[in-house]
Amino acid sequence: MKKLSLSIILLFITVSIFSQGIIDFFSNSLDSLEFYVEKNDTIKSLKFFNILKELDSTRYEPYYFTGYLYYQNKNYNRALDYLKIAASYNEKEDVLYLFNRSLFETDDKNFLDKINYSLKIYPLSLKLNKLKLFYFEKTKQYDSIFSSAQKILSFEDKDVDALFSLAKYYYRLQNYYLSENYITEALKIENSNKNYLFWAGKIFSKSKKYDQSNFYFKKLIDSEYDFYSLNGIIDNYLSKNTIDSFEIFCNMALNKYPDSILTVKKFFNLYLKTKNFSVIFKIDTILEKNKIFDEELFENIGREFFIVDSLNLSKKYYDRLIEKNKNYFSKESVQNYILLNELEKSENIISNMVLKNLSDSTFFLKFKGIIKYKKDENDSAEFYFEKLYSLNDKDTTNIKYLASIFNRNKKFLKLSDLIESIKDSYPDLYERLKSKYIQ
Known part of the structure; x- marks a missing residue:
């Protein structure tokens, strides 16, 4: 009897030692998997994943870490293969977030159902709620953006992503007063965020607070937002009728971006505002120097030269338009070539005319x-x-x-x-x- 008891005890000890060895081996292998995932070593990570899967195929961790490996390499479909299994074994917040994030990145049609299910488990999860907000922004569901952002602010009143979303939401509604308030709050939290600074410039420009707008735009000069910020500043100075500053920043923009059609069009806007014909000649010089072509701009300038009887200058622009588009037509170009007695060219142009109404038929x-x-x-x-x-x-x-x-x-x-x-x-x-x- 004593021998039997001793044998049982020895067997129990042996099994315990063996089990502990397996546990230790699993734990060490899991540590190794996590280590190689952090190192972004796919081959060694998969080696330890397979070992762990053989030891215990019901543990969520190997699937989660391997899914994360593919996620960080932006192979979202492959990540989902692992994260779907991980989420079925364990509904921890981190697991559900990464699973939903991969669905979001792949534009999976089931995303909304899955994120709503996850939020039933973690209704106050900041990252899950923000992921849902990003989904509504991505799919342009504006009413849902509002409700989602408001929910986040109800339990995290300084969340910068929700504040920024509401700033853009009210901007689209042309409620610039509220848009200003939200972008200002966002900048109090992240005052050097370039995207927020750029939007602040846009918002304050729309509310006609041009100096405030320029304050934000000027912070972005020589950044990746440089081009659009310079053009925002140019628009603000034109709106303020501060022509000297307008020209300074136009020239700065053209020195940096000599082929910028957008900036040249700012000069044309100046002409429309002032009707100072010297501006048109300045545009003509810029276009000639920088070899810029833009159909809309060329047509506008050709028409303006025609109006003041600068027929040869007008012809220069119409010639380029015809060269670029054999089906080109404008009423002014027809008349311009008639006045220059270039009748064949005029007849070719008028043959491209599409008659839409009585006025067109009369002209033709x-x-x-x-x-x-x-x-x-x-x-x-x-x-x-x-x-x-x-x-x-x-x-x-x-x-x-x-x-x-x-x-x-x-x-x-x-x-x-x-x-x-x-x-x-x-x-x-x-x-x-x-x-x-x-x-």
């Missing part, structure tokens, strides 16, 4: 007729002028052109009928046309 017929008239193609000119007259018989200019072309084509009978038709509506014109064309 009128200037197509003029082109044919100037090319001495009298029958074609008559065709277009007659159609034009049928559309708009009250336009004295159209009547003059039609009368003139009828005279060229010796159609005196039709000419007299035409002149007679305007006797009551335009008596003065009637008398002039009658004396000129009817003998």
Whole structure:
């Protein structure tokens, strides 16, 4: 009996020692796995994962650490293979967060269901609530952004991500007063955060507090936000009508970014505000020097040169537009080339015109007729002028052109009928046309 008891005791000791050895081995292997995950050594990490899986396939830690390894390498789908199992074995907050974060990164359609389930377990988890907030921002669910941010602030009133989200939320609603309040609170917590500084510049500019806006934008000069901050400052000075400072920062921006179309367009905005034509010549010099092309800008400048009868300068811009786009059309370019007697080019451009309304049809017929008239193609000119007259018989200019072309084509009978038709509506014109064309 004593021998049996002794044997049982020895067996128990042996099993205990063996079990403790397994436990120690598992613990050491787990430490090794964690160590190599931190070192980002995939091969050795997977080696210890397989060892641990053989020892106990129901423990969550090996799956969690290996999932984290793939997560930090941005292989989110592979991370999910491990984290899904880890979460099924253990619903610790860290495990659920990393699992949900990987779902978020892969735009998984089940993300919202999974994060809501996790928040039932940890309703006051800051990182889980913030992850849900980031999801609503990512998917542009603005009402949900508001409610999610408010929930976070209800138990963490200085959470900077929630404050920043509300600053952007109210910015989109054009409630700049509340937007200012939230971005100011966010900057009290992280006063050197460049993204917050940039948004502060945007928000205060919208609320027309231009000096305050420039205060934030100027902090970002020579940072990764440099280009857009400089252009924000330029806009603010233009809005303040501080032209000297406007030009200083425009020149600074162009020295740094000589091919910046955005900055050149700021000069065009200055021209629209001041109507100082020297600004247009300055833009012309900048575009020429820096070899910049922008269809919208070229069309605007071409039109402005046309308006003041600088036809050759206007032609320079229209030539480039046609060179870049064989289907280019504008009403001003048609007229510009007619006035320069470049009739073939004018006719090519007008052939690209899409007629959307009566005004377009009137323009097309009128200037197509003029082109044919100037090319001495009298029958074609008559065709277009007659159609034009049928559309708009009250336009004295159209009547003059039609009368003139009828005279060229010796159609005196039709000419007299035409002149007679305007006797009551335009008596003065009637008398002039009658004396000129009817003998």
